[in-house]
Amino acid sequence: MNHRRIDLAQALEQLRQAAAALPAQLPTAVFMEVCGTHTMAAFRCGLHSLMPHNVSLLSGPGCPVCVTAQGDIDLLIELAADRPVTLCTYGDMMRVPGHHGSLEKVRGQGADVRIVYSATDAVRFATDHPDKQIVFAAIGFETTAPATAAAVKSAADLNLKNFSVLSLHKRVMPALTALLSGGSVKINGLMLPGHVAVITGWQHFAPLVDRFKIPCVVSGFEPVHMAASLATLAEMTLEQRADLVNLYPEAVTAEGNLVAQRLIDHVFQPCVVRWRGLCDIPDSGLELRPAFQSFDAMRRYALVRPADDENHACICGKVITGSAQPADCKLFANGCTPVHPLGPCMVSSEGTCAAWFKHRRNK
């Protein structure tokens, strides 16, 4: 591990130097970030426009909302529209399309859908409204899972009968492992999600380096953090070295937040889950443990996940891994657009497909 502190200009210069030295047989070094917050931060500061021409940063499956399967969105819509419940959700979920509209649209048709800022808000809403059944749409990676776990635990302590959770939580490591095992991946390095690593610890990601020999950097979210991470990834690529480097030491430790990890483990267990545009990935989801099953909305409302609900023409799985470009997709701008997105790369406003669409339109 190495811990260094530099400023933005230094980081960009370091990136430029490493990029300039990259061998000719590597026309472009492709790095991937796997965190929606990195995607947004890079977009907001215009980081891409400052990168050398032979370095590119792809958005991986890092936005937990965008990778929620259409069938799972359908379950939320079914709950909100057909069952006598109040659905509490993070605002992120409102526009994500299922097969039959979105939560925003069923709210427009009269369904009781409320935006909350935390799982605790949903529990508070349940205690304040004993006459209503509250379902919390639990979404997010290891960053939001501890809050859901705490909410379920407190609902259990309060013996709340009108609160349940539809767990759509996902885990980053199994997804990255599945992606990198795919074979056709054209990724030279990973910018790992700092917020997830705060919870899991950086050691959690060590198997990626051991197994796939791919350079990995745990990154913070300021422009300087991201530029420094790219520089380090480019240097490792240049030196043909695959290490795991923590460039966010002010927040991320080797072992992470043990209290939060124990909380997740106490309430949830890993399960297979479907990722939009990808596939079913073993152990990449979190379901409630048997002791907390009375809070499981799937059981309480006898919901059934559709067997296979993905649009097979969608090639987001390849776009995410850099082995195809948006224009290679039959659906791109032809049934899949930012206003009516199908795949995760179009759902995310800064996803690769959405960015391509905007760029093309502006030309």
Place this chain on the structure above:
Amino acid sequence: MKTQLSSKPGDQIVLAHGGGGQLTDELLRDIILPRLDEPPLETMLDSAILSPTGNDRLALTIDSYVVSPWKFPGGDIGRLAVCGSINDLAVVGARPVGLALSLVLTEGFEKSDLEHVMDSIEHAADEAGVNVVTGDTKVVGHDQGDGILITTSALGRISGSHTLNPDLVQPGDVLLINGPVGDHGLAVMMAREMPRMQTAVRSDVAPLNGLIEHLLDELGHAIVFMRDPTRSGLAGTLADLARSAALHIVIHESDIPVRPETRHAADLLGLDVLESANEGKFLMVVRPHAAGKALHLLHQHQLGQDAAIIGKVDDDESLAGVCELLTDIGGRRVLTKPYGEQLPRIC
């Protein structure tokens, strides 16, 4: 079955259709304007100018106000309803002649709250130097409304031949804003979403007509265009301007004034200050020679103390129609009009 789902998703109005963003544009373009024989959306101003040429023209505007909560730090729905319509007149260069006021109250709304709102209307109208000359009041059942809804319409007069129009914008023109952006949107969002949290963010809602009249008197034809960046924020207004002027605009992020408490609230709520509403701000495009004087005049006025030059129009034809933000770190990104309802990012 609790809710009747339509066979085709997208057949119903959703909240975001009223957000002043891309979905509002879609509604206007697809359903509303074609039936009104109106000019295309791109050429529409904040107020209609009733006789487009001549020296003494009338301007007319109308706006409905629904805001939850109706009272927020820095103002309330009454002040908002007066200032909103007055500002829509002001940015087309019109002086207000009179204001029409329509109230739709929900049964159960407290009379004392109505007194509060009417006091605000009176004070704001005084500040703007305009009278409420006609009005209407209706009451609906408690399940048909959310307390209070106000519609105001304002009539104004444009003296002289000065027109303000995006078509007049030229390469070299300079863009100014009269103060920090995002305050109104974030004050309301904080009051709605985090009512328990203490915050210093206050709505900027204020009538701009006095300041704008002064600027027009002093700068005349050097001012080519103005718009108040309300619901879709500065980003939406700039994206619209670049498109309707068919020119390339470059904005310097570090020059855009933003209060620290407002930025903090935006971070907390997962929102973008540039997409948050303003109710006491206007974007002004002036000829290059007048930029310094415009800034000086703004700084002398209470509503322009923190005014800044934020960018410039250029002649890069390959980027015509695009507004680019030169970010704090020297990167570039395209500003786009938000979709509609501002949704917080949590995950």
